[in-house]
Amino acid sequence: MATSSTRIGFGSDNHSGVHPDILAALSSASSGHAPSYGTDEVSARAAQTFEREFGPGTEAHFVFNGTAANVLALESCLKPFQSVFCSEHSHIHVDECGAPERFTGAKLVPLPSRDGKIRVEDARARLVRRGDQHHSQPGAISITQPTELGTVYGLDEIRDIAAFAKTNGLRLHMDGARLVNAAASLGVSLRELTRDTGVDVLSLGGTKNGLMFGEAVVFFRPELARDFKFRRKQAMQLPSKTRFIAAQFEAWLGTGLWKRTAERSNRMAERLAAGLAARDFVRLTQTRQANAVFVRIPKAWVARLREAYFFYVWNERTFECRLMTTFDTNEEAVDGFLRALDELHRTDPRSLES
Numbered sequence: 001m002a003t004s005s006t007r008i009g010f011g012s013d014n015h016s017g018v019h020p021d022i023l024a025a026l027s028s029a030s031s032g033h034a035p036s037y038g039t040d041e042v043s044a045r046a047a048q049t050f051e052r053e054f055g056p057g058t059e060a061h062f063v064f065n066g067t068a069a070n071v072l073a074l075e076s077c078l079k080p081f082q083s084v085f086c087s088e089h090s091h092i093h094v095d096e097c098g099a100p101e102r103f104t105g106a107k108l109v110p111l112p113s114r115d116g117k118i119r120v121e122d123a124r125a126r127l128v129r130r131g132d133q134h135h136s137q138p139g140a141i142s143i144t145q146p147t148e149l150g151t152v153y154g155l156d157e158i159r160d161i162a163a164f165a166k167t168n169g170l171r172l173h174m175d176g177a178r179l180v181n182a183a184a185s186l187g188v189s190l191r192e193l194t195r196d197t198g199v200d201v202l203s204l205g206g207t208k209n210g211l212m213f214g215e216a217v218v219f220f221r222p223e224l225a226r227d228f229k230f231r232r233k234q235a236m237q238l239p240s241k242t243r244f245i246a247a248q249f250e251a252w253l254g255t256g257l258w259k260r261t262a263e264r265s266n267r268m269a270e271r272l273a274a275g276l277a278a279r280d281f282v283r284l285t286q287t288r289q290a291n292a293v294f295v296r297i298p299k300a301w302v303a304r305l306r307e308a309y310f311f312y313v314w315n316e317r318t319f320e321c322r323l324m325t326t327f328d329t330n331e332e333a334v335d336g337f338l339r340a341l342d343e344l345h346r347t348d349p350r351s352l353e354s
């Protein structure tokens with residue numbers, strides 16, 4: 001039975017259910033018995049799928065969630081006395097409850113950003129006191145693609161950051177919780193967007209694009225992966241029935257499903273952003289490039305709108321709201337939301353400041 005909680009909203013791309021093809025893959029992986037801890041056939045096939053998608057020598061390891069993927073990816077690049085340059089909006093900085101610092105021992109150095117991206121000049125300005133025993137030593141840069149503000153780094157921007165990192169002996173980590181939305185937006189392959197631009201280690205998420213659970217830490221430099229299995233076990237992130245994460249990634253990466261889900265989700269965000277841009281009583285606050293739309297809406301309308309179509313107020317101070325689309329967002333939800341806005345504008349006109 002449909003209830004209001006099953007209605008399609010814009011809360012997050014992990015509010016959605018599981019894609020039917022993923023459910024089918026899970027079901028098929030469930031027949032019979034198989035060895036555990038990644039020693040089964042499905043996990044072996046998934047490893048090949050990763051190599052096909054990202055290139056020979058790619059090493060992927062599964063964990064339960066995105067925070068763990070980020071923490072373990074960073075830990076593989078860092079010593080506890082080092083630091084990581086990241087955006088002030090990055091998930092690792094604002095949404096992981098300090099886990100990266102607690103588990104890696106390294107310090108996060110947030111760089112200012114208006115659009116979620118970090119810039120080489122800002123990183124360079126903080127490349128100071130190297131060799132000074134009193135100061136955390138820069139060890140890595142972490143970028144999120146697409147960013148937490150829905151913007152997408154172009155290939156050249158990533159190459160520039162990677163070149164800066166390499167010149168200065170820093171590792172480049174990419175938080176790709178929604179990497180597929182960025183790849184679909186740029187029309188490039190996952191490999192072109194990561195390994196080929198100079199990324200060293202990637203946190204690859206699928207949960208926001210149709211998977212049930214599970215993320216991958218993907219290494220493009222074998223030396224960084226050397227101790228990963230020990231780190232993962234110690235961090236309590238070694239799944240025993242690994243085949244169920246592997247089966248999802250195999251189906252999602254190996255059949256092009258990731259592309260279809262991401263394209264659909266981006267298309268719906270584009271439709272939503274275009275509809276909002278055409279209404280002068282709301283204001284888009286970020287350039288829509290993937291599947292997130294950031295907008296200011298008169299404050300007095302927000303509670304009523306959220307009852308019908310849930311979404312988050314991203315910034316409590318400015319009342320900037322975030323609307324996310326995902327693989328099952330449809331035209332009906334987008335157009336219904338825009339109609340609900342029009343109705344409020346007609347019956348309860350307000351300015352953005354009210």
Ligand SMILES: Cc1ncc(COP(=O)(O)O)c(C=O)c1O
Pocket residue numbers: 065066067068091144147148175177
């Ligand atoms: C940019 C980004 N990174 C990582 C994550 C993964 O978080 P979780 O630990 O909830 O899977 C998220 C989820 O919201 C995210 O938005």
